[in-house]
Amino acid sequence: MITKRSSRPLTLRDVSEASGVSEMTVSRVLRNRGDVSAATREKVLTAARTLGYVPNKIAGGLASQRVNLVAVVIPSLSNMVFPDVLGGVSSELDDTGLQPVVGVTHYSPSREDAVLYDMLSWRPSGVILAGLEHSQAARAMLENVGLPVVEIMDVDGEPIDTAVGISHRRAGSEMAEGILAAGYRRIGFIGTHMPEDHRARKRLAGFEDRLTEAGVTLAAREYYQGGSSLGKGRELTERILTREPDLDFLYFSNDMIGAGGLLWCLEKGYDIPGKLGLAGFNGVDLLDGLPMRLATTDARRVDIGRRAARIVSGKEARPESGVIALSPTIIPGDTIRKP
Amino acid sequence: MITKRSSRPLTLRDVSEASGVSEMTVSRVLRNRGDVSAATREKVLTAARTLGYVPNKIAGGLASQRVNLVAVVIPSLSNMVFPDVLGGVSSELDDTGLQPVVGVTHYSPSREDAVLYDMLSWRPSGVILAGLEHSQAARAMLENVGLPVVEIMDVDGEPIDTAVGISHRRAGSEMAEGILAAGYRRIGFIGTHMPEDHRARKRLAGFEDRLTEAGVTLAAREYYQGGSSLGKGRELTERILTREPDLDFLYFSNDMIGAGGLLWCLEKGYDIPGKLGLAGFNGVDLLDGLPMRLATTDARRVDIGRRAARIVSGKEARPESGVIALSPTIIPGDTIRKP
DNA sequence: CGAAATCATGTTACCGTTACCAACCTTTCA
DNA sequence: TGAAAGGTTGGTAACGGTAACATGATTTCG
Numbered sequence: 187m188i189t190k191r192s193s194r195p196l197t198l199r200d201v202s203e204a205s206g207v208s209e210m211t212v213s214r215v216l217r218n219r220g221d222v223s224a225a226t227r228e229k230v231l232t233a234a235r236t237l238g239y240v241p242n243k244i245a246g247g248l249a250s251q252r253v254n255l256v257a258v259v260i261p262s263l264s265n266m267v268f269p270d271v272l273g274g275v276s277s278e279l280d281d282t283g284l285q286p287v288v289g290v291t292h293y294s295p296s297r298e299d300a301v302l303y304d305m306l307s308w309r310p311s312g313v314i315l316a317g318l319e320h321s322q323a324a325r326a327m328l329e330n331v332g333l334p335v336v337e338i339m340d341v342d343g344e345p346i347d348t349a350v351g352i353s354h355r356r357a358g359s360e361m362a363e364g365i366l367a368a369g370y371r372r373i374g375f376i377g378t379h380m381p382e383d384h385r386a387r388k389r390l391a392g393f394e395d396r397l398t399e400a401g402v403t404l405a406a407r408e409y410y411q412g413g414s415s416l417g418k419g420r421e422l423t424e425r426i427l428t429r430e431p432d433l434d435f436l437y438f439s440n441d442m443i444g445a446g447g448l449l450w451c452l453e454k455g456y457d458i459p460g461k462l463g464l465a466g467f468n469g470v471d472l473l474d475g476l477p478m479r480l481a482t483t484d485a486r487r488v489d490i491g492r493r494a495a496r497i498v499s500g501k502e503a504r505p506e507s508g509v510i511a512l513s514p515t516i517i518p519g520d521t522i523r524k525p
Numbered sequence: 526m527i528t529k530r531s532s533r534p535l536t537l538r539d540v541s542e543a544s545g546v547s548e549m550t551v552s553r554v555l556r557n558r559g560d561v562s563a564a565t566r567e568k569v570l571t572a573a574r575t576l577g578y579v580p581n582k583i584a585g586g587l588a589s590q591r592v593n594l595v596a597v598v599i600p601s602l603s604n605m606v607f608p609d610v611l612g613g614v615s616s617e618l619d620d621t622g623l624q625p626v627v628g629v630t631h632y633s634p635s636r637e638d639a640v641l642y643d644m645l646s647w648r649p650s651g652v653i654l655a656g657l658e659h660s661q662a663a664r665a666m667l668e669n670v671g672l673p674v675v676e677i678m679d680v681d682g683e684p685i686d687t688a689v690g691i692s693h694r695r696a697g698s699e700m701a702e703g704i705l706a707a708g709y710r711r712i713g714f715i716g717t718h719m720p721e722d723h724r725a726r727k728r729l730a731g732f733e734d735r736l737t738e739a740g741v742t743l744a745a746r747e748y749y750q751g752g753s754s755l756g757k758g759r760e761l762t763e764r765i766l767t768r769e770p771d772l773d774f775l776y777f778s779n780d781m782i783g784a785g786g787l788l789w790c791l792e793k794g795y796d797i798p799g800k801l802g803l804a805g806f807n808g809v810d811l812l813d814g815l816p817m818r819l820a821t822t823d824a825r826r827v828d829i830g831r832r833a834a835r836i837v838s839g840k841e842a843r844p845e846s847g848v849i850a851l852s853p854t855i856i857p858g859d860t861i862r863k864p
Numbered sequence: 865c866g867a868a869a870t871c872a873t874g875t876t877a878c879c880g881t882t883a884c885c886a887a888c889c890t891t892t893c894a
Numbered sequence: 895t896g897a898a899a900g901g902t903t904g905g906t907a908a909c910g911g912t913a914a915c916a917t918g919a920t921t922t923c924g
Binding site: 195238240241242243244245247248253263264269270272273276285287288290303304306307308309326327330332415416417418419420442446449453471472473474475476477 | 534603615643669671754756785816
C-alpha cells in the first residue's frame with residue numbers, strides 16, 4: 187500500500203490510468219457489475235488498492251439516482267429503548283447493502299420536521315420513523331416522497347404508509363387486566379409528563395379504560411419531568427406512597443423508574459407482591475438481576491426494528507392493511523401476585 | 526402546501542420555473558448565500574414551499590465538494606457508554622450545520638475497516654472514531670484522507686491525527702491508589718474477556734501496575750464473555766467470592782456488572798464497605814439510586830464527545846501535541862472505606 | 865463455415881447542484 | 895453627469911460517477 191500524499195483526491199480516472207482500462211471498466215469492477223475478464227479485474231483491483239482509492243458515493247448516487255441509505259428518525263438515544271430498535275434495524279440491514287442513518291428529535295415536533303427534511307435531502311431509499319403523530323408538514327413530505335415509509339413502535343392510528351409496532355392501548359389494557367385479575371384495586375400510576383410521548387399516553391389510556399370497565403378508578407398519579415433513572419423512581423414512589431399510603435399497586439411508565447421504585451419499596455420493607463404490586467414497561471433485560479424481577483411488558487423493540495428494516499429493504503412485502511401489529515407480551519416477574 | 530403526486534422528483538429547475546428566476550438564484554436563496562433582493566427571495570421561498578421542494582444534497586455535495594457529515598465510528602450501541610459520547614458529539618455539532626453519521630463495529634477490526642471505508646466513501650468533513658488501535662489498512666486510509674480525524678476515549682498511544690480521551694492506565698492506577706489508601710489488600714478483578722477492548726485492558730494494566738508498586742498482587746480474576754448486565758455481575762461475583770472467600774475488594778470493569786455485584790453482596794449480607802469494597806468504571810448515572818452508590822471512575826464520556834466534535838467542526842484548534850487528555854475522576858461513592 | 869449470440873470493453877450523455885465569471889442595473893459621488 | 899462601485903441576476907462548466915448503447919472480439923451451433 188503506497189501512501190501517496192496526494193493533494194488532489196483520487197478519482198476513477200486515476201485508477202483507470204493506473205490500470206490501463208477505461209473508467210467505466212473500473213467502475214464495473216469496483217461494483218461487481220457486468221462482465222469483466224478475470225485478468226482485467228485483477229489489474230484494476232490491484233491498482234485501486236495500491237492507490238488507496240475509495241469510491242465516491244456522492245458522485246455514484248447522483249449518477250445512479252440510488253442511495254443505499256435508510257433514514258431512521260427516533261426521539262432519543264438516552265434510554266435503552268431506541269438503541270434496541272436500532273440494533274434490530276441494523277442487524278436486518280446488514281446483508282442488504284443498505285445503511286441506517288440516525289436522526290434524533292428529542293421528542294420535539296419541530297426538530298422532527300427539521301431532521302426529516304435533512305434526511306430526505308440525502309434521497310434515502312427508505313424512511314423509518316418512530317410514532318404515528320407527525321406535523322402536517324412532515325406528513326406532506328412523507329406522503330409525496332415516493333419511498334417506503336415505516337412508522338414504528340405504535341399501531342394505534344393511521345399510518346402514512348406502513349406501521350410496525352405494538353398497540354400501546356392494548357399493552358396498557360392487558361397490564362390492567364393482569365393487575366385486576368391478581369386482585370389489586372388501589373392502583374397508582376407514575377409516569378413522565380411529556381405531552382409528546384404519545385405512546386406513554388396511549389398506554390395509560392388503555393390502562394385506565396380497562397380499570398374503568400372493572401369499576402376501578404386510578405387512585406393516584408405522580409408525574410415527573412426529564413429523564414428516567416433509578417433515583418427518579420425512588421423519589422416518586424416515596425412521594426406517591428406518602429400521599430396515598432393505602433395503594434396496593436404501582437404502574438410505572440417504564441422499567442427504569444419501576445426498578446427504582448422496587449428498590450425503594452424493598453428497602454422500606456414493603457411486602458411485595460403481597461401487599462403492594464409493581465409493574466413497569468419495556469422489558470429491559472439489563473435490569474434482570476435486581477433483587478426481584480419487575481413485572482413488565484415486552485415492547486418487542488428488536489422485533490419492531492427488524493420488521494421495519496425488512497420492509498424498507500424489500501425483504502418483506504408491505505402488508506395489505508399497512509399495519510403489522512406485534513403482540514406486547516406481559517412478563518409477570520415477581521412483583522405481581524399469582525392470581 | 527399543494528400535494529403534487531409527481532412522478533418525477535422535484536429539482537431546482539421546477540422551483541426556478543415556478544418562480545420565474547434562474548436555478549442559480551433559487552440555489553442562492555435556499556442556501557442564504559450571495560445577494561438576492563428581498564422580493565425575489567420571497568417569490569422563490571413561496572414557490573419552494575408550495576411545491577414541497579427538498580434540496581438534493583447528493584448533487585449539492587458533488588458540486589461543492591463539501592459534505593456536512595461527520596463520520597462517527599464506535600464499537601457498540603448496546604451499553605450506555607457510546608450513546609453518551611454520541612450525545613456529546615451531537616449537542617456540540619448542533620449549531621454547526623454538521624451532522625453525525627454513526628457506524629458500529631461490534632469490536633471487530635475487520636468491521637471497523639469496512640465501516641470506515643463505507644463512511645469515507647461519503648466524503649465526510651471529519652471522522653471521529655473510538656480507540657487508538659486500528660488495522661494497518663485503516664490507519665493508511667485515515668492518514669491520507671486529508672480530513673480531521675479524532676480518535677476518542679483513549680490517549681494511551683499514538684494518535685493518527687488527534688486524540689481526545691482519558692488515560693485508562695491512569696484511571697486504573699488511580700483507582701488502585703484509592704483502594705490501597707483505604708487499606709484493602711486482597712483484591713479481585715472481574716471483567717470481560719475481550720481482546721479487542723483495549724481500554725479495559727489498559728485500565729487493568731494500570732491497576733495492576735499500581736498494585737505491584739505497593740507490593741500487592743491481584744488475588745483473583747474472573748472473566749466473562751458477552752454483554753454486561755446486573756445478572757452477569759451477580760453471577761461472577763458469586764463465583765469469585767466462592768472461589769476466594771477472603772477477598773476484601775472487587776474491581777469491576779464496568780458499572781453494570783459492578784452494580785450487579787453490589788446487589789448480590791448486599792443480599793448476602795456482606796459488610797460493605799467495611800469487610801468488602803467494590804468499584805466499577807464509567808460513572809453511569811442511570812444507576813444512581815441503587816441501595817448504595819457504587820464507587821466508580823467518571824470516564825468523561827460526554828466531554829469527550831463534545832471536545833471531539835469541537836475539533837472536527839473547527840470550533841477548537843487541534844492541540845500542538847495532538848492529544849487532549851481529560852482527567853478521569855474518581856467518584857468514591859459508598860462502597861470504599863474512607864481512608 | 866457463417867450468422868447469431870455472448871463476452872469484454874469503450875463512448876456518450878447525463879444526474880442536480882454550485883463555483884466562477886460576465887452582464888446588467890442602480891446608486892454614489894467627484 | 896459620467897465613471898466607479900456595488901447589488902442582483904444569469905450562463906456555463908464542472909463535480910465524479912453510472913446508464914444505456916455501441917463496438918469489436920470471441921464463441922456457439924445449425
